[in-house]
Amino acid sequence: MGKTIVLNLSDVKLQGNIIDIGESFGVIYNITKEVMDEISVDYVYGNENNNLMKEEYNICTMFFCLSRFWNASSRLKLIEEVSKYIKSGGELFIWDINKEMKDMVNNKIIAILPSGNFKEFEFKNLNPIIKSNIEENEKLLEKYYKIEETKLWEDIHFIRARKI
Template identity: 55%
Template sequence: MGKTLVINLEDIDLKGDILDVGQENFGVIYSISKEIEDELSLDYIFSENKSELKSSEYDACTFFFNLNRFWSSIEKEKLIKEVSSYVKENGEIFIWDINKDRGKVFNNKIKVILPNNRIKEFTFKNLNPVISSSIEEVKKIISKYFNIEEVKLWEDIFFIRAKKIDMAIKIE
């Protein structure tokens, strides 16, 4: 195992209805959302519930270590484009993921600092040397559908927060 990487989520502000992309997020998004709002509406995107999502609009969408599992930029863009259709105008997207070059592996302990000084720890692995996951690739994809408002890169992890683009303005 590699090093221990720390993510401080004490100041992350998730409000309203939240769409959490991915099946395994280690309970982090739920923990953040629960701390912020008593009335929590957190939905998860899976292939079997996509028809339910089409009639919903979300205030925020989260990706917590999900995009690094996709083989290609095309697959990542397809998912982000689809998810953008579920996010309200001025809604936000939050992405935490690994920055990993092709030929490398990722096997590190992640320590997440949550609101109220709670801590979640887990080991995250991406041992596939063929897959790359880069902040530049994700920024390029995201910028087609969202205005990037915040970017952070530390060690081998990145964070992107962006606001949904009004497509009528984007087209003009």
């Protein structure tokens, strides 16, 4: 196992209809249930989006999802597809790893939730061909979104963007 990274999500507030892309290790669900009494989170992994309504969602989350794709064109395709389901003015939240080609990632991540509770999980990306970083992800978003906030923690980046 690599290093342990603490990801402070204590100030994250997600409200409205939420679509969660990929496997979020229970983090997005826990953030949402702590903020809202009644939650509506739809989870999408792979091509299982048959029942989604276009422009239905206020927020889309991608938690360590984009770095699983081999190349930028695959990431862009996912962003284009997801954008169909986000309302105009809706937000996209991305948390992901910064990884250069030839690097292999096997880290323990401890997410601090708004309640002060912790969610711990292991994140692996052992594919030496994949490269993922904040600059590339921002560039992929520029056609559909206005970047409103970015953060870097050690090997992790965060992007909050609003759909144009």
